[in-house]
Amino acid sequence: MCNNFNKKFLDEAAKALENQDSKSNFSDADYMNEAVKAALKGIIANEGGPFGCVIVKNGEIIGRGNNKVTSTNDPTAHAEITAIREACKHLNSFQLEGCIIYTSCEPCPMCLGAIYWARPEKVYFGCNQQDAADIGFDDEFIYKEIDLDYQNRSIPFEQLARNQALEPFKKWQEKEDKIKY
Numbered sequence: 001m002c003n004n005f006n007k008k009f010l011d012e013a014a015k016a017l018e019n020q021d022s023k024s025n026f027s028d029a030d031y032m033n034e035a036v037k038a039a040l041k042g043i044i045a046n047e048g049g050p051f052g053c054v055i056v057k058n059g060e061i062i063g064r065g066n067n068k069v070t071s072t073n074d075p076t077a078h079a080e081i082t083a084i085r086e087a088c089k090h091l092n093s094f095q096l097e098g099c100i101i102y103t104s105c106e107p108c109p110m111c112l113g114a115i116y117w118a119r120p121e122k123v124y125f126g127c128n129q130q131d132a133a134d135i136g137f138d139d140e141f142i143y144k145e146i147d148l149d150y151q152n153r154s155i156p157f158e159q160l161a162r163n164q165a166l167e168p169f170k171k172w173q174e175k176e177d178k179i180k181y
């Protein structure tokens with residue numbers, strides 16, 4: 001009885017070690033496969049578009065996300081954003097220092113911006129922009145919008161009450177105990 005218990009315990013410990021080993025031995029392609037798996041899982045669960053992402057630090061997956069736009073009524077719930085939120089929560093930090101992002105598709109302009117703000121070490125992407133455009137996820141027009149004059153954008157932009165809006169900027173500059181980022 002006692003021996004059986006010990007054997008079971010040892011077997012489980014060995015298994016745990018094995019798992020840990022395979023985890024740290026993950027190759028970049030293995031992490032990308034995890035991102036792809038997240039995308040597939042999201043499709044099956046009807047959570048949103050076919051996109052997945054994992055964020056890795058020191059070999060450990062600390063953030064995992066898939067597109068949840070339609071299921072959460074959140075146009076910003078892209079896979080990368082979802083994963084960044086989870087990873088930052090895990091790290092208790094607003095920076096993804098030393099992290100690597102594996103995303104199943106080249107990031108859209110919103111996620112590209114979010115990635116730059118989060119400052120990871122590197123980004124690997126699976127499909128590219130063209131692959132996404134081919135199945136109806138074309139974000140090239142957003143890049144084109146950036147260079148257009150405000151009034152020529154498909155959503156017109158107009159400046160309003162600049163002086164009023166500058167007030168928080170002045171306060172920020174004067175603030176001595178601000179957390180810079």
Ligand SMILES: [Zn+2]
Nearest residue numbers: 078108110111
């Ligand atoms: Zn995106």
